[in-house]
Amino acid sequence: MDQQPPGDQDRSAATDGSLSCYRHPGRGTHIRCTRCDRPICPECMVNASVGFQCPDCVRQGAGTGHRPAAGRPRTVAGGSITADPRLVTKILLGINVAVYLAVLANGALVDELMLFGKGVAEGQWYRLVTSMFLHQEMWHIMFNMLGLWWLGGPLEAALGRARFLALYMLSGLAGGALTYWLSAPVQGSLGASGAIFGLMGATAVLMRRLNYDMRPVFVLLAVNLVITFNPWGGIAWQAHVGGLIAGTLIAIGMVHAPRERRALVQYGTCALVLVAVVGVVLARTAALT
CATH class of the missing domain: 1.20.1540.10 (Rhomboid-like)
Structure with a gap:
């Protein structure tokens, strides 16, 4: 799936005032990545030392040595991010x-x-x-x-x-x-x-x-x-x-x-x-x- 660069994230609000997840268009959310500020849904959230990060920023951080404090991608409840979430x-x-x-x-x-x-x-x-x-x-x-x-x-x-x-x-x-x-x-x-x-x-x-x-x-x-x-x-x-x-x-x-x-x-x-x-x-x- 083509992804927008951090500067072009979708900021259009849904009818309930939420944003649309940049990886899952149409899926409302109120949470943003603490690094790139893009809106992310629960499926995309990765626990960081402060707030949540998107999978792209986690991968970029892993390549530069700047990983989240947890040491590896985590879900909102602390579970591991997996390739097949279902x-x-x-x-x-x-x-x-x-x-x-x-x-x-x-x-x-x-x-x-x-x-x-x-x-x-x-x-x-x-x-x-x-x-x-x-x-x-x-x-x-x-x-x-x-x-x-x-x-x-x-x-x-x-x-x-x-x-x-x-x-x-x-x-x-x-x-x-x-x-x-x-x-x-x-x-x-x-x-x-x-x-x-x-x-x-x-x-x-x-x-x-x-x-x-x-x-x-x-x-x-x-x-x-x-x-x-x-x-x-x-x-x-x-x-x-x-x-x-x-x-x-x-x-x-x-x-x-x-x-x-x-x-x-x-x-x-x-x-x-x-x-x-x-x-x-x-x-x-x-x-x-």
Whole structure:
């Protein structure tokens, strides 16, 4: 892609007052590179000693010995910049589709893998994980995978692969744990919705961190919550709420962690969410047995 020189950056404002990323025209942003002053989106941001730099300036700095203080390109949350910022998103999407196809070939897998309170209470804890990748209807997996693709890519680029994977898995586990806690032992549950709602919460936190217009994500959350609590039922609202809460808390710890204690805060936040999930599961299991 042809890129404009630093002196010719696009300064035209979008309708919401944001600038357009010089590497991704039409993608609004309020952040500029601290070296060349060009506007950059979350996917292009590289942590520097002060503020953020664009990939071009990072490469130029590496050639002259003037690298960012972090020593190598980093995302807004401290993750490594990668050539394919959607790799984990693609892998997760592929696993979900593969399991869906396996269910089409053998419908008995649904009973073996879904979240079933009585089964978890009997020691089948694997259901808390397998149910996150399990779908039975075409519309169910289609909507969840669209959400994963739309939300996962930008989040993975902004957080880094390991942090994004932790966000996704812990959000899904939190949704399953809340479902296990509040639903009847004989009620089954399946789907990636808990993890997807976690991505929604994390997207809101990231957009607020970058001073983006929050209205689109608020509308998205409102619509999905209305669908979650619709009067005709059939949706495991516990998974949605649990995933949303976990994803929001994890994202706060990841994008607001102070640089000097970033790893401690990020790992600590994930550990606390995991401890809470395990605690809920143990308490519910004790109550059922």
